[in-house]
Amino acid sequence: MLASDLRHALDPAAFAKDALCFEPDPWQEDALRLRGKRLLLNCCRQSGKSTTAAILALHTALFRPASLVLLVSPSLRQSSELFRKVQDMFKALTPVARQVLVEDNRLSLVMPNKSRIVSLPGKEGTIRGFSGASLIIEDEAARVPDELYKAVRPMLAVSGGRLILMSTPFGKRGHFFHEWDEGGSTWERIRIPAPACPRIAADFLAEERQALGDWWFRQEYLCEFAETVDQAFSYEHVARAVSTEIKPLFGGEPGE
Numbered sequence: 071m072l073a074s075d076l077r078h079a080l081d082p083a084a085f086a087k088d089a090l091c092f093e094p095d096p097w098q099e100d101a102l103r104l105r106g107k108r109l110l111l112n113c114c115r116q117s118g119k120s121t122t123a124a125i126l127a128l129h130t131a132l133f134r135p136a137s138l139v140l141l142v143s144p145s146l147r148q149s150s151e152l153f154r155k156v157q158d159m160f161k162a163l164t165p166v167a168r169q170v171l172v173e174d175n176r177l178s179l180v181m182p183n184k185s186r187i188v189s190l191p192g193k194e195g196t197i198r199g200f201s202g203a204s205l206i207i208e209d210e211a212a213r214v215p216d217e218l219y220k221a222v223r224p225m226l227a228v229s230g231g232r233l234i235l236m237s238t239p240f241g242k243r244g245h246f247f248h249e250w251d252e253g254g255s256t257w258e259r260i261r262i263p264a265p266a267c268p269r270i271a272a273d274f275l276a277e278e279r280q281a282l283g284d285w286w287f288r289q290e291y292l293c294e295f296a297e298t299v300d301q302a303f304s305y306e307h308v309a310r311a312v313s314t315e316i317k318p319l320f321g322g323e324p325g326e
């Protein structure tokens with residue numbers, strides 16, 4: 071019992087298999103096992119992002135007593151759906167591992183070990199008041215407002231917690247794209263286009279390409295950051311037009 075607890079504490083993929091009877095896809099297994107503090111998951115539609123987020127949330131809350139896990143989604147509907155996945159996972163726990171919840175609301179739960187999982191919709195006001203998060207996961211991060219991202223990051227300052235952004239791309243804009251493209255080596259990155267997801271059939275993808283058109287298909291299923299449809303200049307053109315050598319006329323540093 072003690073040995074399996076220790077194994078599950080150290081290995082969220084083993085925890086998912088044994089305690090939740092959930093068989094992760096190979097990419098989910100990799101994502102569950104990464105230990106870094108900053109993780110970017112660029113995954114196609116229906117690849118299993120939210121499911122992975124729910125497992126990670128539950129694992130952290132169970133094995134780190136008194137931890138705060140925040141799940142951030144772009145809308146109330148999405149945060150409710152994600153929280154339902156956490157609740158379903160919790161119910162799937164084998165009776166030995168399951169603990170009686172101290173509190174179980176529509177968007178948050180508290181465990182006897184004092185850990186909390188809170189699922190928040192994408193409004194900056196809902197975030198204020200939380201601090202010291204052990205884990206923050208943004209689901210559909212490409213659609214979470216940048217102001218919210220800026221409000222969330224300081225909550226990791228004291229706790230030294232983890233930050234995971236997971237999303238399907240949504241144009242060359244916003245913090246998810248910028249961290250993916252320019253965030254540097256502090257981030258670990260996993261990219262999962264649809265052909266790498268064992269549950270998405272090739273003939274379905276061919277039908278989707280026909281129905282959605284190339285632009286949407288590349289974004290939704292091939293994880294490409296496509297230019298936004300109404301963009302007059304490409305991201306590369308704008309980036310190349312910015313010089314770090316020319317000094318601004320009025321204050322500031324070159325390239326600012």
Ligand SMILES: Nc1ncnc2c1ncn2[C@@H]1O[C@H](COP(=O)(O)OP(=O)(O)OP(=O)(O)O)[C@@H](O)[C@H]1O
Binds near residue numbers: 114117
């Ligand atoms: N390893 C797995 N084995 C079996 N089914 C899985 C696995 N991972 C996810 N699923 C199922 O695949 C479906 C999509 O999962 P999920 O909602 O987590 O994906 P998503 O990437 O968040 O999708 P979306 O892009 O629509 O938000 C769900 O029905 C989920 O139960």
Ligand SMILES: [Mg+2]
Binds near residue numbers: 120
């Ligand atoms: Mg999802």
